[in-house]
Amino acid sequence: MKIEEIGEFGLIGRIAAQFGGSVPAGWEGIGDDCAVIPWREGESLLVTTDLLVEGVHFLRDRISARELGAKALAVNLSDVAAMGGRPTATFLSLGLPAGAVGVEWCDAFFEGYRSFGIPLLGGDTTSSTTGIVINITVLGRAENRRIKRRSTARPGDRIAVTGPLGDSAAGLRVLLNALPPSPDTDELIRRHHRPRPHLAEGEWLGREPDVHALMDVSDGVASDLRHILRASAVGAAIDLPQIPVSALLQRTAAEQGWDARELALTGGEDYVLLLTVDPAGAEGVQRRFEAEFGRPLHWIGRCTDTGEPEIVYLDANGATCRNDYRGFNHF
């Protein structure tokens, strides 16, 4: 059977089923943004790992070495933020094709990597047969009572994101379509190449008891939200007019004839946080978030008690749309 037939998440499910029995009691393995391992009294270690392959995750001749070093780490740091934790150590494996890049490229890569100020404690370097290969593992820590998971959304929860969606996907489309340079297209490419992991936001949300479920947006809300729904056994209704899209993306989409909302829901690589909040506490969380970060939480819908992990999309009149949005699947 081909892997394409079961898909990325089918493969992960198959792996999780084979290894589920071997996870020690009190440890949490496959199924969330990080694994959770008991650490000191009242505190846990968080662990996440991500693999980036040239030609799949980045184009070597379009992203600078400095941006690549920063982005490769950013996508991992985002996973720690998505549990309400704080990153403490990183490990890097780097596969470099013979003659492809020089020492200066490596120095710039590490300058980007260092920009977050998180220590690098080890790794591996090797040659590669073709493309550049980057694997990063990040360790983080969090107080147990502040760890947020995908499995804790409840029917009635309000759903929010911590920033606008779709700019990164639009930047990738600018690159793939080779659009001519302009201040707007340059800025979209910049947003694709320099995502900011929402570390401060994640740690802050971890301290809010009314925040129930939390994860980061890497494959697009349409795909990522399903993980929360499946893990929590709830459904969701998303208000399409509420999907936050930057003025930059709206303008570019109008010019290019793109569907900005589709990019926002399915494009991925936004690395904002996706959360569900107790409806009774939503207003307070919103007010405190805005006071802390100087910008709003974007409310995009609510969890429903259908029991099915399905998303219903509603238009401005609250009517169900026939559109179905699908996020990124690697196989």
Place this chain on the structure above:
Amino acid sequence: MKIEEIGEFGLIGRIAAQFGGSVPAGWEGIGDDCAVIPWREGESLLVTTDLLVEGVHFLRDRISARELGAKALAVNLSDVAAMGGRPTATFLSLGLPAGAVGVEWCDAFFEGYRSFGIPLLGGDTTSSTTGIVINITVLGRAENRRIKRRSTARPGDRIAVTGPLGDSAAGLRVLLNALPPSPDTDELIRRHHRPRPHLAEGEWLGREPDVHALMDVSDGVASDLRHILRASAVGAAIDLPQIPVSALLQRTAAEQGWDARELALTGGEDYVLLLTVDPAGAEGVQRRFEAEFGRPLHWIGRCTDTGEPEIVYLDANGATCRNDYRGFNHF
């Protein structure tokens, strides 16, 4: 400047220099088989990571999926053994080219991976533009007083390995030279594809106070021993006639006109342990090792106080050989 000009270890040194200042006090980063992070009272967390790339570390059409799953994990477990620790959790990133392998291949890969009984707690799956890419991170633990490092060899220490050298390199040569199948060549390939990490040996050696320095042999003793010498600021004299070579390798080398000793010293991927032992305690360690494991430690030389991290090779008469052996360098 080309990376080939500074080499794999030049690159690692450059990275370590850039990140050295950011490592928290009491933590140990780049420079040993694992990073060491304080854990509970008197105990530390060990972390290691390794990247395997198709065409560099393995040939997909020659190694079975089951063997590959086991070997990819074995080389990481060996790093935990090399610190005197015990592995507790693993994380796997897997990049698979579209259409290259099926679900059955994955199932066999994970059957091999599971064979060590260490839990898989997370990872990443992605497509790959060309070859199969595997990155594994292993967490282990050890009592602080039992952790063995590369930096603790002393002049006068006796040097030993926990098993014969060169079989794995000979197996690779059988594959690359496409030698005809025979019981001997099949067995050498098997030793290349199914290394056994010396986990029990590593944990046992951790409990022996007279064992000073410890590491695993991945690039060949000629290269790996230099890491101990540099970290400990000692030299070494190696008795060439004492290098342990299996009867199988001796026989095959004689038939093929290979230099068995060169394969043993420079071939790598043996994944036995390399250690230095206080000379006053060496006999006791040897006796207890043999009682525990039913086979000898192989004494191959001693540490010297030259101060230079250089290896002198001695022949049967104790005379210096002009041979210089170099281990594997990835760039």
